[in-house]
Amino acid sequence: MQIINKFNxxxxxxxxxxxFARSCISAFAAQLDPTLEELNDIKTAVxxxxxxxxxxxxxxxxxxIYITAExxxxxxxxxxxxxxxxxxxxxxxxxxxxxxxVGGERAGLGFAVMQSFMDSVRVTSKVGKGTTVLxxxxxxxxxxxxx
Amino acid sequence: xxxxxxxxxxxxxxxxxxxxxxxxxxxxxxxxxxAIDCNMPSILVLDFGGVSFMDSSGIGLxxxxxxxxxxxxAKMNITGASPQISKVLRLAGMNRLAKLD
Numbered sequence: 001m002q003i004i005n006k007f008n009x010x011x012x013x014x015x016x017x018x019x020f021a022r023s024c025i026s027a028f029a030a031q032l033d034p035t036l037e038e039l040n041d042i043k044t045a046v047x048x049x050x051x052x053x054x055x056x057x058x059x060x061x062x063x064x065i066y067i068t069a070e071x072x073x074x075x076x077x078x079x080x081x082x083x084x085x086x087x088x089x090x091x092x093x094x095x096x097x098x099x100x101x102v103g104g105e106r107a108g109l110g111f112a113v114m115q116s117f118m119d120s121v122r123v124t125s126k127v128g129k130g131t132t133v134l135x136x137x138x139x140x141x142x143x144x145x146x147x
Numbered sequence: 148x149x150x151x152x153x154x155x156x157x158x159x160x161x162x163x164x165x166x167x168x169x170x171x172x173x174x175x176x177x178x179x180x181x182a183i184d185c186n187m188p189s190i191l192v193l194d195f196g197g198v199s200f201m202d203s204s205g206i207g208l209x210x211x212x213x214x215x216x217x218x219x220x221a222k223m224n225i226t227g228a229s230p231q232i233s234k235v236l237r238l239a240g241m242n243r244l245a246k247l248d
Binding site: 037 | 166168169170172177200202203204206207208210211230232234235238239
């Protein structure tokens with residue numbers, strides 16, 4: 001599929017960047033003229049993926065998060081969020097709602113939110129190498145009524 | 148990120164504002180817990196009226212407070228949630244824990 005527009009960024013896995021990443025993707029996705037609900041879905045999914053990198057992939061370490069977003073033919077937004085952190089041993093288990101490896105107040109709903117709010121979510125991971133989350137969402141063109 | 152606490156009898160209301168994510172949730176948690184500890188309410192109202200965005204970190208925040216309230220036999224009400232916040236709350240089944248207005 002033809003790529004119409006694309007951007008890359010890398011940022012430190014600092015929690016202050018969660019909001020920054022959401023804003024960047026949101027501004028980029030705005031080109032597709034999404035509804036407010038669609039835009040919020042994208043922001044929420046990105047927030048979850050970026051938080052996972054900070055909380056799970058790097059934990060106490062300050063690593064880098066690599067984000068690529070593409071607008072492809074047919075109004076599809078593709079977002080890839082990658083880390084080079086600890087990796088996930090058992091991806092299907094990690095995708096289970098309420099599963100979490102950290103204590104405290106993580107709800108274990110990050111992937112459930114991504115899966116529910118995006119059209120598709122693919123997670124690939126290698127222990128010790130890192131994790132990549134690829135998410136897609138099609139933004140349907142809005143019907144405009146004249147007069 | 149801000150939390151404003153108001154107390155009326157046995158009801159403690161925490162008016163939250165800004166964005167709730169992993170970055171901001173910890174500070175909010177501290178302020179709400181302090182209000183619970185100091186006032187031992189029978190009802191905690193979490194007012195999301197001023198919150199423009201919330202991800203699942205907000206669910207962790209709610210669930211943690213819910214557990215603390217259970218220990219003192221108190222209830223929780225959630226109010227002022229925008230459509231975006233309501234969608235996250237519904238996904239997490241929060242309607243089973245607290246009364247949602």
